[in-house]
Amino acid sequence: MAYPIHRYRALAELTDKEELALRELGPIETIRRRGETFQREGDQLSGFHLHNAGWISSSIVLRGGKRLIQKVHLPGDILGTPSMALQTAADTLTCITDAATAFVSYARLRDLYTHAPRVAALFTMAVQIERLSLMDMLAAVGHASARARLSRLLLDLRARLSPLGLVEHDAFDLPLTQEMLGDLLGLTSVHVNRTIRDMEREGLIARSDHRIKLVDVAKLQAISPLPLRHLAFEPAWLPSPI
Amino acid sequence: MAYPIHRYRALAELTDKEELALRELGPIETIRRRGETFQREGDQLSGFHLHNAGWISSSIVLRGGKRLIQKVHLPGDILGTPSMALQTAADTLTCITDAATAFVSYARLRDLYTHAPRVAALFTMAVQIERLSLMDMLAAVGHASARARLSRLLLDLRARLSPLGLVEHDAFDLPLTQEMLGDLLGLTSVHVNRTIRDMEREGLIARSDHRIKLVDVAKLQAISPLPLRHLAFEPAWLPSPI
DNA sequence: CGCCCTCTTGATCTCCTTCAATGACAGTGG
């Protein structure tokens, strides 16, 4: 299992050299078990991680002990990069399912900036996309109802799981507990439960085991507080290929 | 009035050449009036803006018409860069006070990546810092009470205004209306009002006109859901100086 | 088999919203 680069292909035409640079960023894969935490808030760091397989959460603990899941990561994501501007790790990385990651030392990233400016620019672009995702999440959590937030999350997951081939007829596996969903949406697990059941009763979604199906996508989109965003392809500020 | 680069100095030792590169990024300053909107969601963009003076808000409108102020920007910030990964602008930029900005075309940024990798890396670092700020905001808005959110905001503003010389004895001008504060914190203006007055009554803060004073900083910090973050200086992934 | 995690449901509480009205103040036009 190697680092999936579909998301970079969606941002720019890659030369063979650039593809190689991306794939060789994190040469050694680490297999991790469900529940394993491999980065904790406050840790001293010397690099970050490529996300090759599985589901991984990035969380923060507030004063008072409440946990906030800042993002659920999927293969293709880059993990731990917010911390690269800090003295210690900003977030805790925990495997939701069995997962695979590849470590990338900061030295390697530095080389990217000097030897492969276009790939470095793509890295920046990935960071901006994460930032946009946070902006949307903030908008949703700050100003939308529980069902609106949940609708948005499900649509977002569908969109992100699709290019990985993990969505069939608008249905996908959702390995998150309702408590995780609560921490992700700023709700209690109790209220997540009630909201999910309401939406199920109304025929918006269907569940069986941990598989979820978006039955009425149009209505979910109407409930969602924000539409999905359209990424730019080869934006003007991207350096020329190497 | 020119682009203040204090925040980059806090991230790395800058050579004269690099300082020049930063200062010359946006050579032409534009003066704007309070209330002016100079970028709207959905606009086609060809660059971004350096923030030289004044207060500027970055907002998003939700389905249903609610406005979310994603961030209040201060001099030294870079405006409009989340949109550089998109086909159209993600946010609306509006002057809260009279303000000054300088436009930077995407072409100029591209040159940075090819000719000044270290400055490009600092740009990425600035983006990561914005992302961290959003993470914290999300944590606060999703899981903290109105007074905790407000405490955090005030402490954050104090920390950001200090290097600009705009804080005296923990007091600073706050040109935000209570409605703006509400849009920023995910609250109604009514509730912002009640919360502010409560905090004033309890001696946490004091107000006169639009000037606010943090009377009991220690208690505000105790109420705030998150401590402030410590930025790294010259992280290992930063290319060597030019 | 027994334990723990997760889901589910009910009852109650509360923080924040909504709706509404008032006063202070700044800008603006006559």
Next chain:
DNA sequence: CCACTGTCATTGAAGGAGATCAAGAGGGCG
């Protein structure tokens, strides 16, 4: 110079979305 208008702060009353507390049921796993 002053009435007029719109913005902003303030406060009260009522309602609601979601939190909290509590308890039971089902299921996976050691």
